[in-house]
Amino acid sequence: MNIKSVTKMAFQSIISNKMRTFLTMLGIIIGVFAVIVLISLGQGATAGVTDSISSMGSNIISVNVFDRKKSIDFNDVYEFEKLEGVKNVTPVYTSNVTIKYELETTDVSVTGGNENYLSINNYEIGSGRAISPVDVDYRNKIAVIGLTTAENLFGKDDPIDKEISIGGEKYTVVGVLQDKGSTITGDSNDTVVVPVTTIMRQSGTSAVNSITVQANSAEESVTAKENVENYLLDYFQDEDSYRVFSQDEMLNVLNQTTSMLTAMLGGIAGISLLVGGIGIMNIMLVTVTERTREIGIRKAIGAGRANILIQFLIESSVMSGVGGIIGAVLGVVASNVISNMMGITYKINLPVIIGAFGFSLAVGVFFGLYPANKASKLKPVDALRYE
Amino acid sequence: MIYLKDITKTYDMGSVQVQVLRGITLHVAEGEFLSIIGPSGSGKSTLMNMVGCLDVPTTGEYYLDGKEISTYNEKQLSKIRNQKIGFIFQKFNLLPKLSALENVELPLIYRGMSSKERKQRSIEALEKVGLTDRMSHNPTELSGGQQQRVAIARALAGDPPVLLADEPTGNLDSKSGSDVMNLIRQLSEEGKTIVLITHDTDVAKEAKRTITIKDGLLLDNIIN
Structure with missing residues (x-):
């Protein structure tokens, strides 16, 4: 017996019942499709997050303060600068306010920082000037705005030296930031930066929300972080009062979160593949019963158990294999289309495609085994008598 | 060629045991044309299944071509069916989704023959039954007589020494029935050992020797 003729036979019987074959394959197609799309997009999202965080620089340490009784004031922040390994520090105070220019309004989160804020966060000035130490010292009502904010408020006009209203108070725009692109966390160009002292007084508070510390280098960030933590513990006497990141x-x-999410999505998609396999088994069992007479005829003219077993196994594997290929192709195409439409990156991962296809094939063989074995065990005399 | 010694077959129908064959001893010489006649329920189909290795006897010995095969396993029996025996069934038993040629090729596929040789031998077999012009037709596109001739070609393709025909004319009109019988007679003259099972005395008379089976026992032995 040769595999080629048996494979041909398997194909003939698959083709002879197109609708049923298609419906059976559909389970596998959807399974492989879902695995590839979900994992590709999941990994794409992970890569996006990683990129956007890396672009901020790996020597940044942020401190968030939660304590209600004790707070860190503007002047306390400069104590951090004295710590070993620390290069620059900026207090950060964020508040969501409405910004107006003439009749245009926009809701933006306004960030207060000192003269180091922009450089620590990798912002570059496109036109005009940055925030200077003098602005911070004298609580000057000036603002540096991002490109998107500038477009929203001023359209094509030059925003420099124009007066805008931030939460009801008048600020002068002194600078516009360079394009920083958008990341998974949102549009980096939709931002307004003002001197931290100004916005804190406007909000009537003396406590900062958070502090961003820049270490001398990525290597020294570990030391810097330890020093910052020690200082904070000393200051608050309570580890739950602050968070250093x-x-x-x-x-x-x-990364952990997104890869866990990806694995979970992939797992759920994998279950649908398994369900597809059960569909194949179901149909193969029906097929065996339907074709009892055919099996009898084949056995009468000399087919052995192995021949029948292989024929039915090949049928189920071909169904799952072809379904797997179709699913993989559709999955790659859909990943492309979805990522283009939603503007997120995606990663086509060859191991995932091969894995999904291999799994679908294995599912076909595994779930084909029982029906094929059942077919091969039929006694020729009983099978021939079957109507 | 075929030697059955004291063959019995008992079917276990739950509480009742039905003995279908009750000690059959039969000898068929090489090249002989034998017909077995009997009413329905006499056990003739069961006997035919035994001879064709489709079923195994409960007790008794079966020698085919000098070899004791009642002890053979399933794999060995399928090889015997493939190489030594050609079946001609009452209901033709062709695979409906394959063409006439593919049906004839089937036993040769299981023999592991190359596709070129397979095709050549199948065409020769179809030539012998006069159906070369219907090779690519499916069984449903053929008349009963033509289907039976395809089935005969299938039985012949592997060139087995023994042909078993179970009511080969049972589903045919008299014209195609006599065509098929002529073909079988011709094959007998060419030296095939033929066992024909029928309940039709006219058909049985075509054979050189007729034996009657009744209630699982062989009765008369008539030389025609």
Whole structure:
């Protein structure tokens, strides 16, 4: 017996019942499709998050303060600058306010920082000037705005030296930031930066929300972080009052979260593949019963158990294999289309495609085994008598 | 060629045991044309299944071509069916989704023959039954007589020494029936050992020797 003729036979019987074959394959097609799309997009999202965080620089440490009794004031922030390994520090105070220019309004989160804020966060000035130490010292009502904010408020006009209203108070726009692109966390160009002292007084508070510390280098960020933590523990006497996050840690946490999410989505899609396999088994069992007479005839003219077993196994594997290929092709196409439409990156991962296809094939063989075995065990005399 | 010694076959129908064959001893010489006649329920189809290795006897010995095959396993029996025996069934038993040629090729596929040789031998077999012009037709596109001739070609393709025909004319009109019988007679003259099972005395008379089976026992032995 040769495999070629048996494969041909399997194909003939698959083709002879197109609708049923298609419906059976559909389970596998959807399964493989879902696995590839979900994992590709999931990994794409992970890569996007990683990129956007890396672009912020890996020597950044952020400190968030939660304590209600004790707070960190503007002047306390400069104590951090004295710590070993620390290069620059900026207090950060964020508030969501409405910004107006003539009749245009926009809702933007306004960030207060000192003269170091822009450089620490990798912002570059496109036109005009940055925030200077003098602005911070004298609580000058000036603002540096991002490209998107500038477009929203001023259209094509030059925003420099125009007066805008931030939460009801008048500020002068002194600078526009360069294009920083958008990341998974949102449009980096939709931002307004003002001197931290100005916005804190406007909000009537002396406490900052958070502090961003820039270490001398990525290598020294570990030391810097330790020093910052020690200082904070000393200051608050309570570990729950603050949270220190280095960029690296954030990256790890996010990576873990997204890869867990990807694995979970892939797993759910994998279950649908398994269900597809059960569909194949179901149909193969029906087929065996339907074709009892055919099996009898084949056995009468000399087909052995192995011949029948292989014929039915090949039928189920061909169904799952072809379904797997169709699913993989559709999955790659859909990943492309979805990522283009939603503007997110995606990663076509060859191991995932091969894995999904291989799994579908294995599912076909596994779930084909029982029906094929059942067919091969039929006694020729009983099978021939079957109507 | 075929030697059955004291063959019995008992079917276990739950509480009742039905003995279909009750000690059959039969000898068929090489090149002989034998017909077995009997009413329905006499056990003739069961006997035919035994001879064709489709079923195994409960007790008794079966020698085919000098070899004791009642002890053979399933794999060995399928090889015997493939190489030593050609079946001609009452209901033709062609695979409906294959063409006439593909049906004839089937036993040769299981023999592991190359596709070129397979095709050549199948065409020769179809030539012998006069159906070369219907090779690519499916069984449903053929008349009963033509289908039976395809089935005969299938039985012949592997060139087995023994042909078993179970009511080969049972589903045919008298014209195609006599065509098929002529073909079988011709094959007998060419030296095939033929066992024909029928309940039709006219058909049975075509054979050189007729034996009657009744209630699982062989009765008369008539030389025609």
